[in-house]
Amino acid sequence: MLAIEGLAKRFGTATALDGVTFQVRPGEVFGFVGGNGAGKTTTMRIVLGVLDPDAGTVSWRGSPVDATVRRRIGYLPEERGLYPKMRVTEHLVYLARLHGMSRSAARDAAATWTGRVGLAERRHDEVQKLSLGNQQRVQLCAALVHDPDVLVLDEPFSGLDPAAVDTLSEVLRERAAAGIPVIFSSHQLELVERLCDRVGIISAGRMAAVGTVDDLRAASAERYDVTGPPAGWADGLPGVRVLDTDGARTRVELEPGTDDQKLLAAALQAGPVHAFGPYRPPLSELYRDAVADRPGTGGPA
Numbered sequence: 001m002l003a004i005e006g007l008a009k010r011f012g013t014a015t016a017l018d019g020v021t022f023q024v025r026p027g028e029v030f031g032f033v034g035g036n037g038a039g040k041t042t043t044m045r046i047v048l049g050v051l052d053p054d055a056g057t058v059s060w061r062g063s064p065v066d067a068t069v070r071r072r073i074g075y076l077p078e079e080r081g082l083y084p085k086m087r088v089t090e091h092l093v094y095l096a097r098l099h100g101m102s103r104s105a106a107r108d109a110a111a112t113w114t115g116r117v118g119l120a121e122r123r124h125d126e127v128q129k130l131s132l133g134n135q136q137r138v139q140l141c142a143a144l145v146h147d148p149d150v151l152v153l154d155e156p157f158s159g160l161d162p163a164a165v166d167t168l169s170e171v172l173r174e175r176a177a178a179g180i181p182v183i184f185s186s187h188q189l190e191l192v193e194r195l196c197d198r199v200g201i202i203s204a205g206r207m208a209a210v211g212t213v214d215d216l217r218a219a220s221a222e223r224y225d226v227t228g229p230p231a232g233w234a235d236g237l238p239g240v241r242v243l244d245t246d247g248a249r250t251r252v253e254l255e256p257g258t259d260d261q262k263l264l265a266a267a268l269q270a271g272p273v274h275a276f277g278p279y280r281p282p283l284s285e286l287y288r289d290a291v292a293d294r295p296g297t298g299g300p301a
């Protein structure tokens with residue numbers, strides 16, 4: 001397990017991280033989400049030892065992450081760092097060798113990963129001659145080429161076309177199925193919801209929520225969609241907050257302890273009810289709720 005415990009980090013007078021704690025388990029894909037400047041990259045840099053924390057620890061399988069463990073991590077940094085004049089295969093072999101692979105194993109792995117991400121035709125091109133999206137594919141190969149034990153990827157999906165998004169999603173699920181912990185950051189919350197076993201929401205340097213999307217849903221207020229009665233029927237009902245209305249559909253949130261049958265009775269009193277049932281908010285809504293209590297942090301993820 002990759003365990004991140006009580007990380008704190010200040011830059012001058014600004015607090016970037018303030019007690020960040022969460023774990024990424026072997027075999028799970030963990031989505032790390034948060035607004036701009038929330039602390040995702042800082043956390044990942046500390047995991048990789050690129051930055052030192054002011055306080056807190058990062059451990060892997062119960063021991064502090066040291067240089068040996070870091071060689072076994074596949075890292076996609078936020079600042080993409082490829083040598084523009086190197087050719088794709090040559091570059092990947094060079095990086096794999098830095099991670100201790102033999103030349104022939106490195107060449108095989110470079111061929112496998114470039115094929116997998118759709119770069120077979122570009123293996124002999126200089127990196128600088130590739131489009132940005134294809135450079136991003138090379139960067140992903142660079143994180144995967146040495147068959148890492150842990151994957152830490154900072155916004156791996158940014159800049160990818162839909163086909164590459166599908167391929168990378170498959171690769172991450174496969175790597176997790178092979179038993180390794182996978183953590184990635186992203187602002188694409190639908191993708192995170194679809195792909196991740198658990199998510200961590202960071203807001204202004206603190207974890208606002210960690211769990212499965214279902215856990216986050218269970219911790220949030222119950223919501224119902226009611227279709228039928230004319231708009232306005234739920235205004236002022238005790239324990240009920242109207243979230244929005246769309247034609248004949250009213251979406252409400254219930255305060256804890258509010259009886260859904262009373263809600264239904266009130267709806268029936270206002271007119272015929274054609275549909276009544278719980279509404280499952282997507283991660284994007286759960287995210288907004290999780291960061292809403294924290295001033296200045298409620299911007300879009």
Ligand SMILES: Nc1ncnc2c1ncn2[C@@H]1O[C@H](COP(=O)(O)OP(=O)(O)OP(=O)(O)O)[C@@H](O)[C@H]1O
Pocket residue numbers: 011014015016034035036037038039040041042043
């Ligand atoms: N080298 C640095 N010097 C000063 N401040 C920094 C430095 N690196 C990060 N910060 C600050 O730390 C905070 C967290 O930044 P970080 O890059 O970790 O956020 P993020 O969640 O990755 O954001 P984004 O989604 O925009 O990439 C921000 O307030 C940022 O300005």
